[in-house]
Amino acid sequence: MKANVGTIDRTLRVIVGLALIGLSLGGVIGVWGWIGLLPLATGLFRFCPAYSLFGIKTCKACKAKA
Numbered sequence: 001m002k003a004n005v006g007t008i009d010r011t012l013r014v015i016v017g018l019a020l021i022g023l024s025l026g027g028v029i030g031v032w033g034w035i036g037l038l039p040l041a042t043g044l045f046r047f048c049p050a051y052s053l054f055g056i057k058t059c060k061a062c063k064a065k066a
Contacts, residue, residue, distance in 0.1 A: 003046040006058035013043030 005013070017040025024033025042048045051057065 001047045003059050004051045004057045004062055005046045005048050009058040010043045010046055013039040
């Protein structure tokens with residue numbers, strides 16, 4: 001797995017993921033908030049399978065290597 005998620009993208013994914021999980025734990029949005037695990041995981045691992053399918057890279061260092 002090569003990193004394909006950049007810094008800003010990564011930060012937003014982690015924030016959104018944690019927010020969704022927190023809202024779910026707080027009972028605000030129900031069990032659908034656990035979908036926040038997906039952006040959280042892609043942010044932490046710096047790899048998005050959908051990005052690799054479409055050839056998208058938001059990582060500056062990754063673009064420089066290509």
